[in-house]
Amino acid sequence: MPNRPTMRCAFCGGAAQYVDRQTSQPICLEHSRLEVRAFGEPENLPSGPPERRIRPAEAADRDVIESFARYFWNEVAMDCFDRTYDMLQLPSLLLCEGDEVIGCLTYSEDFEDDALTIVMLNIYPSYNGGGGGRALVAAADGVARKHGIGRLRVATSNDNIAALYFYQRLGFTLSGVVVNVIHEDIRGFGGIPARDEIRLERPLAPFRHE
Numbered sequence: 001m002p003n004r005p006t007m008r009c010a011f012c013g014g015a016a017q018y019v020d021r022q023t024s025q026p027i028c029l030e031h032s033r034l035e036v037r038a039f040g041e042p043e044n045l046p047s048g049p050p051e052r053r054i055r056p057a058e059a060a061d062r063d064v065i066e067s068f069a070r071y072f073w074n075e076v077a078m079d080c081f082d083r084t085y086d087m088l089q090l091p092s093l094l095l096c097e098g099d100e101v102i103g104c105l106t107y108s109e110d111f112e113d114d115a116l117t118i119v120m121l122n123i124y125p126s127y128n129g130g131g132g133g134r135a136l137v138a139a140a141d142g143v144a145r146k147h148g149i150g151r152l153r154v155a156t157s158n159d160n161i162a163a164l165y166f167y168q169r170l171g172f173t174l175s176g177v178v179v180n181v182i183h184e185d186i187r188g189f190g191g192i193p194a195r196d197e198i199r200l201e202r203p204l205a206p207f208r209h210e
Contacts, residue, residue, distance in 0.1 A: 006071065007125050015071060018162075019125045026125055029188045034161055052102075052132065054139045057092035061101070065092050068104040072122045080155035080197060081110075085119045093139045095123065095132045102127045105136040109147060115201070116144035118154040137170055145204055153201040159188030164198065172200040 007016040009028035016026030057065060069076045069087045078085045087106045095103030103123035110117050118140060123132050137152070144152055154172065156163040178197040186194040 016125050017072060017122075018128055021129070029159070030191050032162075033190050034165075052095065052097050052130075052135075054093055054095055054135060057094050057104075061092070061094060062088060064094070064101050065104060065106065068122055069106075069120060071124075073120070078119050080119070081113075081117060081153070081199070085117070087120055090119060092120075093136055093143075095136055097127070103132045103136060105140055107140055107143070109144075109149060111149070113153075114150040115153045116140060116147075116149045116151070118152065121154070133166060134170065141204065149204070151201050151203045153199065155197050155199050157182060157186075157188065157194040158196040158198055159186075159192035159194045161189045161192075164200075167200050170202070172202045175199045175201045 007019075007026040008014065009016045009031055010025040011031040012028060014028040014030070016028055018027050018029075018032055019025070020027055066076060066088060076087045078087060085108055090106050090108050092104055092106040094101045095105075104120065105118060106120040108117045108119055118137070121133060121136060123136075141152060144150075152172070153175070154163075154167060156167070158177075176199040178199070180195055181197045182194045184194075188194050
């Protein structure tokens with residue numbers, strides 16, 4: 001597995017998932033909070049350095065995908081949509097900067113549900129805010145359209161305010177809530193207990209060949 005150093009939260013020493021934009025301190029979910037800010041230039045910002053690119057994962061990338069899963073989730077299995085997904089057995093899209101993989105979107109083509117399920121989408125904290133997440137979702141959108149799948153879907157937890165914001169900004173809408181399905185003692189943004197699975201989806205127009 002790649003020997004990438006874990007960024008530690010400046011407040012508790014746990015694994016950091018974000019970087020504070022004002023102080024540049026790494027922070028975990030529990031010590032994160034949201035603030036209201038005006039939109040100015042974000043829509044006009046470039047989607048990251050020009051050397052960033054997205055490529056499909058290959059067999060040799062298995063350790064990279066596992067490193068993302070264990071860094072952000074401490075496991076390689078993800079429970080959502082009434083099933084368990086093994087992230088190491090699924091296809092992934094990798095966001096690269098130069099030769100380094102800085103982001104990962106793992107997905108499942110659930111044809112029986114006419115859905116491409118985003119199982120994991122994470123970017124290393126020091127690369128947040130550069131448009132990489134949007135680019136990965138756009139790439140997944142392209143995969144779904146190419147294979148004739150009618151919608152993207154994703155599940156998050158009630159505490160993950162940032163994910164709810166992110167996906168709704170990209171046109172996803174809430175499609176369901178499964179209450180009290182998370183039984184582990186997990187706390188997210190601002191110490192909010194994780195309890196419920198919140199499901200979101202975005203329908204896709206049929207793919208058209210040019």
